[in-house]
Amino acid sequence: MSRIFGAFGAPNTAVELNAVAGRQLHGGRDGTSVLRGDTWSLGCNRLAVLDPCGGAQPYRCPRLPGIAVVFDGEIYNHHQLRRRLRARGHVFTGTCDGSVLPALYAEYGTRFAEHLEGMFTIAVIDLRRRPLLVLAADDHGMKTLYYHTGPDGSVRFASELPGLLAFGQVPATERAAALDEYLSVGTYVDDRTALEGIRTLPPGTTALATGRDGLRVQRRTAPLPASDGPADLGDLLYGEMARLTSADVPLCGVVTEGADSHLVNAIATRQLRELDDSPLRGFHVVYRGRWHSSVCAAARRSGTLHHDVLLDPDELVELLPRTVWHLGQPHADPAAPGRYALFRAIRGAGYTVALTAAGAGELFDGHERVQRALTTPPELPWIGPYLDSLASVPRTVRASLYSADYRDYLRFRGTAADRLAETLHAGRADRAAALSAVETGWRLPAHQLRQIDHVSTAWSVEARFPYLQPAVSAFAGSLRARPATGDTPLFTTAQRYLPAGTLRRSARSTDVTADELLRPGSALMDLAQDILRETHLDERWDRTAVSNLISAQSRHPAPDTAAALWAVLVHELWRQELRVLRPATVHLSLPEPVAA
Incomplete structure (x- = not known):
C-alpha cells in the first residue's frame, strides 16, 4: 500500500513534489520516491505490506521503459496475473503485487484494470508515443484519489486532499453547495468534494489525460461473476479471505457488535490457525464510562484474542482536530475520532493490516433505514424518511442554521435532499435497485470507505474489506431481487461459523453519539x-x-x-x-x- 501523487501536462519542482509527499508521509513511511520528466511526475509514500525488501515504486517494465506506474492498495490476484504475463515473455524480479502492473498495462493498454481484483487507485505514465496519463480506481472505491484539472488541461492528483493542496496551482476554494450536501445527506454528492474543482476518481472508472483536454473519466464494464463458483456466502468468504489474510506483516481484525464483523474474524481465526495455530487479535474501541456491550464476550467465543481500546472522551479535544485534518473535508460522523484512535492502537500494537466488515450492511441491506424503506407500503411515503435517516443534521434544524443569503441561494439552486429525492423518485419502479444505487454506488465509497481509508492510513495501517471482494458483492447483488424472509443470509451464515449464543438478532450499536x-x-x-x-x-x-x-x-x-x-x-x-x-x-x- 502507498499514498500516491503526481502531475501531468505541467512541470513541477522537486520542492513542490516533496511538499506533497510530506503531507502524505504518515500513509507510507517505508520509503518515498519520485519520478519526473519535463511535464509529468509520479510519486509515492510506500507502506511495505508484501515483499518488504523489494517492490519499490514507481514500477517500471524492463521491456518497455516508457511505462511507469504508482499505485495505492492491494492486488489480490497478482499471482495468477504474474503467471499469465510470464507466459507472454515478461520478467519479474520480485513478488510484490504491484510489480505486475507495468506488464499488465503493456499487454492490455487502458483496459488493464479490467483484469484486476483488489482495492486500488493506480496512476500510469505512458511515454512510448504521445504522453498519456491513465488513472484507475477499484469497483467499490476502497481507495481514494483526488484530482484537479487546470484551465490549461493539466492534471494533478494525490491520495489525500492536504497532499493535493500542496500543489501551488490547486486552489482551495470552498464550493458553495457543499455545506448543504454535508448537512443534508451526510457526505458530498457524486464525485464532488467540499472544494471547487477538486473531485474524486469514481469507483469502477478509468480516466485518461493527454495534457490538453483535461481528464476524461470512463466507467468500466463490471466483470461477470463466474457461474461455477460456490453459491454460499460462507464458502465465498472463506475463499476470498484466504487471499486477504496473506501479508508479510502482522495482521489483525477490527471488531464491532454486528454479525458481519464476528463472521469475518471467525473465518480469519480458522485460517490463521490452519497456517501456524496463531489466533487473530481483534481490536474494539470503548469509551471510558460508557456502558459495556457484549462485543468482548462474542469476540472471544469466536476465537479472537480480544483487545479493548479504552478511550477517554476528554481526549477528543486533541483527537477531533487531527481526525478532521486527515479526513481532508468535513465528516459529521461522531464515531470518526474513535476509529482514528482505534487504528492508532492497532499500529501501536505492531499491526500493519486490519480486516474490517465495512460494506456488509450496504451489500446485504442490513441497515435499518434500507429495511424501513423497502417495507414501507406503496401508498405511504418512503423517500422523505429515508433521506432524513441519511442527514447529518435533521431537516427541521438545518434550515434555521443557514444565513438569509445562503437560504436564497438554495431556493434558486435547490437543496441536495431535493435533488436526491428526484433521483429516487425516478427509480421508484424498482425501489431496491434505487436504494442500492445510493447505498453502494455513492454513499458507501463517499461516506464510509473514504473515512476508513484516511483514518487507517493516518497510522500506516492498511484496512482490508472481505465483503467487497468481487465474488461476495456479486452474490449480494443476486439476492436483491429476492424478497426478504426472516434472517439475512449474513446472519444465517454467521450462526454456522460461531458458537451458539454468540450473536444477537437485535444488537445495540456501540458507535458513540x-x-x-x-x-x-x-x-x-x-x-x-x-x-x-x-x-x-x-x-x-x-x-x-x-x-x-x-x-x-x-x-x-x-x-x-x-x-x-x-x-x-x-x-x-x-x-x-x-x-x-x-x-x-x-x-x-x-x-x-x-x-x-
Missing part, C-alpha cells in the same frame, strides 16, 4: 464554545442560530441539538485547517443562479 460527547461541562463542549463563538465563522451560517444552538445544548441537551452542534463544529475545525494549508487562497464565492 454526539449527545454523549457534547455534554454540558465536558472538554469537548468547551472547545465547541471557543471555536463557534469566534468572529470568522463561515458566512453561510446564521451566527445567532449557531449561538442559540450552543446555549440550547448547554441548558437542555438533546440528540438533535447535539448532532447539529457536532456538524457545525467539525465544519469550522476543517475551515481552520484549510486556512493553515492554503492561507492565501481560501475564500468562498456564492455564484449567481443561472436560469434554465
Whole structure:
C-alpha cells in the first residue's frame, strides 16, 4: 500500500513534489520516491505490506521503459496475473503485487484494470508515443484519489486532499453547495468534494489525460461473476479471505457488535490457525464510562484474542482536530475520532493490516433505514424518511442554521435532499435497485470507505474489506431481487461459523453519539464554545442560530441539538485547517443562479 501523487501536462519542482509527499508521509513511511520528466511526475509514500525488501515504486517494465506506474492498495490476484504475463515473455524480479502492473498495462493498454481484483487507485505514465496519463480506481472505491484539472488541461492528483493542496496551482476554494450536501445527506454528492474543482476518481472508472483536454473519466464494464463458483456466502468468504489474510506483516481484525464483523474474524481465526495455530487479535474501541456491550464476550467465543481500546472522551479535544485534518473535508460522523484512535492502537500494537466488515450492511441491506424503506407500503411515503435517516443534521434544524443569503441561494439552486429525492423518485419502479444505487454506488465509497481509508492510513495501517471482494458483492447483488424472509443470509451464515449464543438478532450499536460527547461541562463542549463563538465563522451560517444552538445544548441537551452542534463544529475545525494549508487562497464565492 502507498499514498500516491503526481502531475501531468505541467512541470513541477522537486520542492513542490516533496511538499506533497510530506503531507502524505504518515500513509507510507517505508520509503518515498519520485519520478519526473519535463511535464509529468509520479510519486509515492510506500507502506511495505508484501515483499518488504523489494517492490519499490514507481514500477517500471524492463521491456518497455516508457511505462511507469504508482499505485495505492492491494492486488489480490497478482499471482495468477504474474503467471499469465510470464507466459507472454515478461520478467519479474520480485513478488510484490504491484510489480505486475507495468506488464499488465503493456499487454492490455487502458483496459488493464479490467483484469484486476483488489482495492486500488493506480496512476500510469505512458511515454512510448504521445504522453498519456491513465488513472484507475477499484469497483467499490476502497481507495481514494483526488484530482484537479487546470484551465490549461493539466492534471494533478494525490491520495489525500492536504497532499493535493500542496500543489501551488490547486486552489482551495470552498464550493458553495457543499455545506448543504454535508448537512443534508451526510457526505458530498457524486464525485464532488467540499472544494471547487477538486473531485474524486469514481469507483469502477478509468480516466485518461493527454495534457490538453483535461481528464476524461470512463466507467468500466463490471466483470461477470463466474457461474461455477460456490453459491454460499460462507464458502465465498472463506475463499476470498484466504487471499486477504496473506501479508508479510502482522495482521489483525477490527471488531464491532454486528454479525458481519464476528463472521469475518471467525473465518480469519480458522485460517490463521490452519497456517501456524496463531489466533487473530481483534481490536474494539470503548469509551471510558460508557456502558459495556457484549462485543468482548462474542469476540472471544469466536476465537479472537480480544483487545479493548479504552478511550477517554476528554481526549477528543486533541483527537477531533487531527481526525478532521486527515479526513481532508468535513465528516459529521461522531464515531470518526474513535476509529482514528482505534487504528492508532492497532499500529501501536505492531499491526500493519486490519480486516474490517465495512460494506456488509450496504451489500446485504442490513441497515435499518434500507429495511424501513423497502417495507414501507406503496401508498405511504418512503423517500422523505429515508433521506432524513441519511442527514447529518435533521431537516427541521438545518434550515434555521443557514444565513438569509445562503437560504436564497438554495431556493434558486435547490437543496441536495431535493435533488436526491428526484433521483429516487425516478427509480421508484424498482425501489431496491434505487436504494442500492445510493447505498453502494455513492454513499458507501463517499461516506464510509473514504473515512476508513484516511483514518487507517493516518497510522500506516492498511484496512482490508472481505465483503467487497468481487465474488461476495456479486452474490449480494443476486439476492436483491429476492424478497426478504426472516434472517439475512449474513446472519444465517454467521450462526454456522460461531458458537451458539454468540450473536444477537437485535444488537445495540456501540458507535458513540454526539449527545454523549457534547455534554454540558465536558472538554469537548468547551472547545465547541471557543471555536463557534469566534468572529470568522463561515458566512453561510446564521451566527445567532449557531449561538442559540450552543446555549440550547448547554441548558437542555438533546440528540438533535447535539448532532447539529457536532456538524457545525467539525465544519469550522476543517475551515481552520484549510486556512493553515492554503492561507492565501481560501475564500468562498456564492455564484449567481443561472436560469434554465
